[in-house]
Structures are given as structure tokens and as C-alpha cells.
Amino acid sequence: MSGLEDLYKEIILDHYRSPRHHGELECPPAHKTEGFNPLCGDEVSLTFELQGEVIRELLITGQGCSISQASASMMSTAVQGKSVDEVRNLTRQFKAMMSIHEESIGAEDATSKDAKPLELGDLDALKGVVKFPVRIKCATLSWNTLLTGLDELEV
């Protein structure tokens, strides 16, 4: 099945099979945000706690396809202990990777800050999703949900 291995990389399947940082924090003190993909019924629910400007801990539950759940799991690993600015920056880079349309704006935006570009690390494995446009929404669901959560807290 040519092509599928671009989408379903081993590391993605690994995050899907064993999601990291799975669970819920107590709210309050944590903040809870839910995201839905109305087209396919995917759901994620994030609970996270800030310590000053830093995401002290973030846990995830949800149901959905391998891409949405793996992307959420990878995100949970990537954002623990990061500052809100770093997380916003990372989200921009991730979304730029997901969409050619956002790339020009996103990349410019990301590098215009003189903060050194963040390592995408494992997240790079999700690059293959771009070849399957209908799945981009699956990959970005948890990230958009986190942005909503940060906006709700006005941080």
C-alpha cells in the first residue's frame, strides 16, 4: 500500500496505541477545554495547569482516528514545561507544517521572533499528513483546542 506509510509512520502508531499524558487534571486549579471535529466526530479534551507563564502539566482524553489521537499525544509531550510563548510559537510552526497556505504567513511569523526556532522533534513525523488533505483537520484538532484554551485564560 504505497503512500500509507507516509501517513501512518511507526512513531504515530505508537502514540496512537499508547497515548502519553492520558487523563484529566482536577479543575480548578487546572483549566479544561474541549475540541470537536464536526465532520468526523473526533473529540479531544485537554486539562492543563499553568504555573506563571509555563504549562506545568497537561493531560488529554479523547476519541477519534489515529491521526487526531496521535497528534494530541505528541502535543502533550511537546508542551509540558514550556512557556505559553513557546507553545504558541510551536503551534504556529506545526500548523505551518500542516498547510501550505499557512506556511508563508506562519513561517515568517515564527522566524520573525528572534527566539530560535523550536525543534519539532517527533512531531515531524506528522508531516506526511499534508499529502492527505482531508486528514489535516484531524492532526490540528488538539492544537487548535489548546490555542482556544490559552485564549480563554487570556495568556
Add this chain to the structure above:
Amino acid sequence: MSLPSDLKSNFPLLSQTVNGHQIIYLDSASSSQKPTVVIEAMNDYYRTINANVHRGAYEIAAQATEAMERARARLATFIGAPSANEIVFTKNATESFNLIARSWGGDNLGPGDVVLISDMEHHANIVPWQILSAEKGFELRWIPLTSDGHLDLSQLDRLLDGVKMVSVTAMSNVLGTLNPIREIADRAHSVGALMAVDGSQYVPHLPTDVVELGADLLCFTGHKMCGPTGIGVLWGRTELLEAMPPFLGGGEMILDVRRDGFTPNELPHKFEAGTPPIAEIIGLGAAVDFLESLGMSNVRQHEIDLTDYALRVLNDRYGEELTIHGPPNASERGGVLSIQYQDVHPHDLSQVLDQRGICVRAGHHCAKPLMRELGVGATARASLYVYNDEADIDALTASLAPAGELFAR
């Protein structure tokens, strides 16, 4: 009699390859493929008689009008309607339901009234009522389901209390369930309620007779029955349609317009404001001719045979690993197979199938209340039509195991 075995050759799209495989189209419940005769009929209209209808006195305008009205007459015969004037052309089944809700509902519903629908309706037969209910304050009530995917009619008498309209699908687009429309219609009529039927999944697949069904109104959509997109039908009994006020206003739907008002046109034009989708109507007429040349009882028999085959081979091979929602017997259902395989997400399953050229739909199929009842967010749905054969089912069956291996936890 059965269907010709080389039917696929009538559908140009089906000779294509995708991802290096001959396409296997198993999504006809979403939209069917179109035979050459339909594509040609629409082309011929544009090439030879393209002109607006019901207006010009010149030759091609007269021919266009005649071709359109001939299609209307063929549709009437196709569904057993007593008169061609009872065939109202709309954009799709969704618009047909909006027409019923706005026109009949707007005139007849208020606080204390009830519209009865069911837990297996498509959003097209839910949301128009919800929109109107928010304005008019009537109650929307739901017929529940049994555990094997039928309508639970055990409490129907109680549910019918105060009901003015029953609006139910003849066949579920998720479960394949064929509903006992005649029985429901008779019981609706016995309490003075009207019976509207969603025929979107029924009319394309079974011989249809509106009088035998006992319906007062029937909605269906052209693109699921070998016809083009952008054309649907509302059928209604003459007296009922005559009593209903116009839906959209504009040209075509009037006899006279004065400063102080207008006089609506006669049926069916009263409900057809503006220039109609002429090519699409002619295309739908050709689709009806095509289906009638096959014979609708042959179409139905083909689907029973193929559904039976699919249920058998899928269950034999996968047993407990596979859930197929809806009634277990092919004779009680249409060729719509909503499947859950191991815990492979429907989205992932359809992606793997796509790599093998197999088109199935993953999602909620515009039936979210039903998905909640089933306790799932989505299903992968394979649906059958005249051009599908056992080889298509075999390809589907063979492709589930590799998907399972890929995602095995």
C-alpha cells in the same frame, strides 16, 4: 430476471483507476455514479435545445419545455403518482423538506401541536422542523429504535397523541432498515395526521408507489438514483399541495403580479420559483428511463442478493471482530452496511481502503441523533447499487484484515 452483468460499462467513472487500482465504488448511499445515457442527455440538451422554459414561442424553447415536462411525467409514473402536476422539482431532498416545513408547517403548526419524526432520520428531516419549532413553538417528538435497528412502534399510539404530521424515512441511510411506512401512515391517518416520507434511500432502490405507501408527501433526491446533483423532488397529493402556500417567490411561480399582491401559479409551478435546473431535470428523466429499463424489482433483487452475500462473507470471515449495524437479514434492509471493525477508527479504515481504490464513507452520515443512540462517533459505511458485484464485496472483505494489522494495539 436479474441485472445485466456488464452494467459497470455503462458508468464511465467506474473504468478509472485510483491509487493504481481499478476504482471500487461503495458509496452510492452518498451519491450514485451516472450512466452514459444521463451524461449524454444533459449534453444533448445544452448542444441542441438550450433555452429557457415556459417562455419563448420559438422552436428550441418549445422543445426544452417539452423535454422538461416529459421528464416530470416519467417521474410521476416512476413513483405511481396519479398526476404529473404533483411532481414538484426542488434542488434536493433537503430543499423538499424545507419546503414542507415552511409552507405546510408555517401555515399549520403552533403551540400544542406535535410533529413526529424518528431517531433514524437524516438531518434533512430534522433541522427544518427544529428551525420552525423555534419560531412556532410546536413539539418535535421522536420514535425510538429497537436494539436490532428497527423503529420501536410499541408505543406509537401514545406517541401519536396530538400529532399533526408524521415525517419518517422509508429506509435508513445508516442502518439500511426498511420501515413499515404503510402501517405508520395508516395509524397517522387514523388520528388525523399527515404522513411525509423521506424516500431518498428508498426510491432509488425499490419499486415505489406513493398510493400503496399511503404517503401524503414524499421527498427524494436525483443524485442518489443515477441522476445529476442539483435536482430533487417533492411529491404531494394534489389537494394538499393546492392548500399549501408558495415557498420561494419570484418568476415562474405566479399567474399575475400587481402592486398590491400576486396570484400564485397552478401546480406544480406554484412551488418552482425562477428558472429551473432544466438540464438536471432532463438528466433525471434519463436516469428514470435507465432504471426502468433495468426494472426496479430487478434492482431490488440484485441488492438483496448482494447484501445477503456481503453479510455472509463478512460475518464468516470476521465474526466477532466485526459489527454491522442494523437488521441482520437482507430482506429487511437495503444495501447499506455501516461497519465497525475491531477498534480501527472509521476514518483510518476508509483511508486504508482508499489506498486500494475502495471508496467508502466514514463519518456520522448526517444522522447525529442516530449516532448517539448507537453510541458511536462515526461509522465506516459501504453502500451498494446496481453496478456493484460480488467482486466488489470480496475486495472490501479482503481489505479489512490488513487495516486491522496496521492499527492493532
